Amino acid sequence: MGIKVLVVDDSALIREVLGRMLVRDGDIDVVGTAVDPIDAREKIKALDPDVVTLDIEMPNMNGLAFLEKLMRLRPTPVVMVSTLTRKGASETLLALELGAVDFVAKPSAEFAGGLDAFGAGLRDKIRAAARSDVRGRAVRLEQPSSPVRTAAAPEGAVIAIGASTGGVEAIRTVLADLPADCPPVLIAQHMPAGFTGRFAARLDELCALEVVEAEDRLPLRPGHAYVARGDYHLRVERSSGQLKCRLGQEGPQSGHRPSVDVLFESVARTVGPLAVGAILTGMGRDGARGLKLMRDAGAHTVGQSQASALVYGMPRVAFEEGAVVEQAPLEQIASRLASALVKLKAAA
Template identity: 45%
Template structure:
C-alpha cells in the first residue's frame, strides 16, 4: 500500500485529491496538511511514501520546502501546479530540485476536471512511489563542452526521447554539448506552456541554442529543438535539408508529443544519419521507434537503470534489443557525440 501525504493550502484540493487517491486499492492517504510547517511534523509522524505538494502556499512556498526536504530527507514528491505561464518555470525548478513529476491543477470547474484526471493522478503517485530519488545537487555548467574541436558529420542528427525525470536528464545531456554539435531534436512528454518554459530555461543554461520547435524550422548545427506540448514533432526532408513538422493529430501511446512519432519520422529521412537516445520515463513510448531506427542503420542508446528516475521507456527499449548501448546518464552526451564525429 502506497502511503500519501497531501500538502495544499486549498481545502477543496485537499479533499478532492483525497477522494481521488482513496479510490485506488493500492493507495491510502495517511494525512493532509495546509502548509509545510504542519507537513514537516506529519512526515515525521506518518512516514509517507509519497508527498503531493502545492507550489504556491502561505508561510513557506512549495519550492523552499522542497529544497529543504531534498537536502535533509529525500523522498518522492509530485508537485501540484497551475498550468500557467507563471506556474511553469516554478514547476521546472521543482523538478530540478528533485520532484519526480507534477500534476496540472485545474483553473476552472476544479471538481469536474480533477475527477477526469483521477487515473492520471493515481498513476503519477504510483510512478513516484517506485522512482529513484536522490538528494538535490546543483548541475554545474562545464567550461569545456565535450569534443569542442571535433569535426562532426554534416548530415548527422541527434534524437532524444524522454518522459518522467526527463527534463533534468535532458538538461544533463544538453549542458555538455559543444556549439558545433549536430542538430538535436527532442520529444519530452510535457504539457503546453511548460515546453516553452523548458526550452527557454535550457537556452539560458546551455552553450548551444535551444528552442521550442516551430513548424518549418530548418535543422541547424548547434541548435536543439524541443517538441511543443500538445503537438507531435516529426522531421521531414526537403532536398538536402531537414525541417521540423508539427502535427495536431491523435495521441500516440497516449502521448502528444510522442517519442515514437519523432523516431519513426527519422527512419524515413535516413536512419543511417541518426544517433538516438531514449532516456528516463514511464511506459514504453519510443522503444519501437528506437528499434526501427536501429534496424535501419542508426546508432541507438538507452539510459541505464541506476541513473534513471523511472526505468520504463529505456527498459522497454532494452527488452526489444533496440539499443546498441545501455549507458549511464553522465556518459550519454559523450557517446552521442562520439558516433557523430568524422572518422
C-alpha cells in the same frame, strides 16, 4: 497496503479533490493532508509517506523552499501540483531542478469534464514517483559528467532524445554536455502545453546550444535543439532539400502527445544511419518501438542505465526489445552520442 501519499495544499477544496481522486483505484492510500510546509514537516515524520504532493504557493513557507529542505534532509518522492501560468511554469521547472519527480497542472473551473483524465494522470504520476529512486539521484547529482569537446558530424545528421518522468533534469544534463558544433537535436519530453516553452528557454540559459520550442516547418540547424511543443507530436521531414520540424495534433501514440515513438519513427525514416538517439528516464514503453526502428535503419542508439535512471521504465523496455546498441550512465550519454557522430564524420 497501497502507496502512502501525503497531500500538501492550503486549499481545502484541492485537498479534498486530490484525496478523492487518488484513492479511486484502491492501490493508493492518502494517509494524511497538510495545510502548509510546517504542518507537512511534522506529518512526514509521523506518517512516513511514500510520495508527497506539494503546492507551490502556500502560507508560512514557499513550496519551493520546503522542497529544497526536504530533498537535502530527507529525500522523498514529490509530485508538484502547479498552476498553468507563466510564473507557475517557471516555478514548476525550478521544482524539478530541486528534485521533484514530476508535476501535474492544478485542476480549475475549465477542467469540467476533464477531471477523470486529470485523476488518471495524477495516479499514474504517483505510481511512477513511488518507484523512483530519489535517494540515488541525490548521490548521482554529485557525479561529474563528461563535457564533450566536439560532436562534429556529417551534413544531414541529427540527435534524437526522448524522455518522460525525470526527463527534465536528464535532458538538461545531456544537453549541457553537448558542444555548439553538434548537429541538430530533436527532443520529445512528455509535458503538457504551457510548459514546453519555459522548458526550452531554461535549457537555452544553461547550454552551449541554442534551444527553442519547435515550430512547424522550422529548418533544422547545427548547434540548435528543438523541444517538442506540449500537446503536439514532433517529426522531422525532408523538404526542398532541408531537414525541418513538423508539428501535428494527430491522436496520442503510446498514450502520449508529444510521443517519443512518433519522433523516433520519423528520424528512422528520414535520417536513417546518419542519426543517433537516446532514450532516457520515464515510465511506460513510449519510444522503444521508434528507437528499434532507428537502430534497424543503422542509427547508433543509447539507453540510460538502470543505476542512473530516476524511473527505469522506458529505457528498460527499449533495452529488452533490442532497440539499444549500448546502455550508459546519464553523465556519459552526451560523450557516447558524440563519439558515434565523430565516427560517422570519419567514415564520410
